[in-house]
Amino acid sequence: PTIVIDTDRLRQQNMTTPDGERTPVSESFRRIKRHILANVSNPDSPAGTNLVMITSSLPKEGKTFCTINLAISLAMEMDRRVLLVDADVLRPSVSAALGIKIVEKGLMDVLLDGIRLADVLCNTNIEKLSLLPAGRRHSHASELLASDAMRAMLKEMAERYSDRIIIFDSPPLLATTESCVLAGLMGQVLVVVEAGQTTEATLTEALGRIGSNNV
DSSP states (O other), rough: EOOOOOOHHHHHOOOOOOOOOOOOHHHHHHHHHHHHHHHHHHHTSSSTTEEEEEEEEESSSSHHHHHHHHHHHHTTTOEEEEEEOOOOSSSSSSSHHHHHHSSSOOOHHHHHHHOGGGGGGGEEEEEEEEEEESSOOTTTHHTTTTSSHHHHHHHHHHHHHEEEEEEEOOOOOTTTTHHHHHTTOEEEEEOOTTTTSHHHHHHHHHHHHHHHTTO
16 A cells, blocks of 8 residues: 655654755754664675664653654665664554554564565655554564564565665663564664653663664
8 A cells, every 4th residue: 555644744743854855853864864874885784784773761752753754864865765664563653643544454463464564565655665554453562572473574674675774663672671672683773862851870771771783
């Protein structure tokens, strides 16, 4: 299916838009994405650096806002495609933030039912940006993120979609233990900090849960 993202709604929320309009926010994410792309292109980087996880210490620190902005900014690159994955399966918020109708099948259905990944990917009206929704809710959704099925899916993503940057909106590090396991499977991790709110102690504890294999 193809879903339509309302770019006017993005603009009203002070988000990056695919028309390339230069705003303080869009310029900030242009700078951030250069670091990500440099790591992906670096021949000395470990495998899987195209798997990029966006997380935070605690809920409501702005990680979904940053995830969407970063995904759209990366999709504006001439030679890159982007897959945006709503992996915060306990509190999925990407679809709501984009103003689109919730898509029934997604990440959880791939992990639970063995549905082909290609069958649940959604094209969008933003060129070179695809979406993998969270899918149906499940009582063991958190455990599924740390499962062998998740590991196999990430391996398929990294290898089969090697031309893509795959961005994961993931659970906060201190909210679930599974998000820490997921972080260990990523090539790159970005941690969002809410200015003036996130304490140094909270951030230190969150960073301590990320493995040393990540960029």
